[in-house]
Amino acid sequence: MNTATVPEPRTAAALAARRRKTEAALERVHQAIARLRREKAEISVAAVARRADVSRTFLYDNPEARAVIASAMTQARARRAQMLDDRDEEREATWRERALNAEDALKTAHGEILAQRTRIGELLGQVRDLEAEWTEEAIQRITTENTTLKQRVRQLTADNRTLDERLKAARSNLRFQDRRVADLEAQIADPLAGARLASPGSASSPVREKA
Incomplete structure (x- = not known):
């Protein structure tokens, strides 16, 4: 039974086209990872597949794509861990500074309390001295x-x-x-006004009533 054979030039062209397609997909994968890093977004197979417009199967099956995603995810985890460590160190430094400030304030308060107690003791002594000087009389x-x-x-x-x-x-x-x-x-x-007021015929003089 004779089997149909594909001409060698056609096979080479198909392989070249597939290789170019794979290289283009890998380029999009690299660009997608770079964008995710710039945006400080989470790097995952799903995110890279969505950004690069490739299938997850391609990312799992292609060794270069699988390696570059694994490396990016490892670096992202390392950066995240470093950020958490830096944040913890910053918080620890802040709390340490607050603790030192509180300790200084406490020392100052103790000093003021001691000074006030000393002053109160002096005043009480003066009061006792005055009481001793004043007699009951x-x-x-x-x-x-x-x-x-x-x-x-x-x-x-x-x-x-x-x-x-x-x-x-x-x-x-x-x-x-x-x-x-x-x-x-x-x-x-x-x-004249006073005379008019005093005259009997003036309007202001009282009128006698007839009996």
Whole structure:
């Protein structure tokens, strides 16, 4: 039985076309991985297949594609791990700085508390010294004088209130007298008007009622 054989030139052309197609697909794979790296996106077989417009089977079956994806994923994991380590170190440094600041603040607070306690002790000592210097008789005298002064203050306050009320009354009387003086001055300045007001036939004189 005779089998049909493909001419050698046609076979070579088909192989060349397949090789060019494979090379183009590999180029798209490299470009897809580069874009994913620039975008800092996750590198996976599905992501590369979608970006490079190739099938997952091609990525698994082609040794070069499989190797470049595996290398990119390894590098991505290493970069991610490094980023996490850097972030942890940064956080640790921040917490270390905060801890040092808190420790310094605590030392300062302890120093201030110690200074305040020392000052309080000194003041208490001065108070005890003063208490020792003052006799019971002197304390009693000062207490009596203080009571007398308080009573005097209350009396002066009451007197001040009384004088204030009198002053208000005097001012009111003065305003009344001022108005009275003004009326008298008006009558003196117009004697005819005053005479008319005083005459029996004037309209302002009272009318006697007949019995």
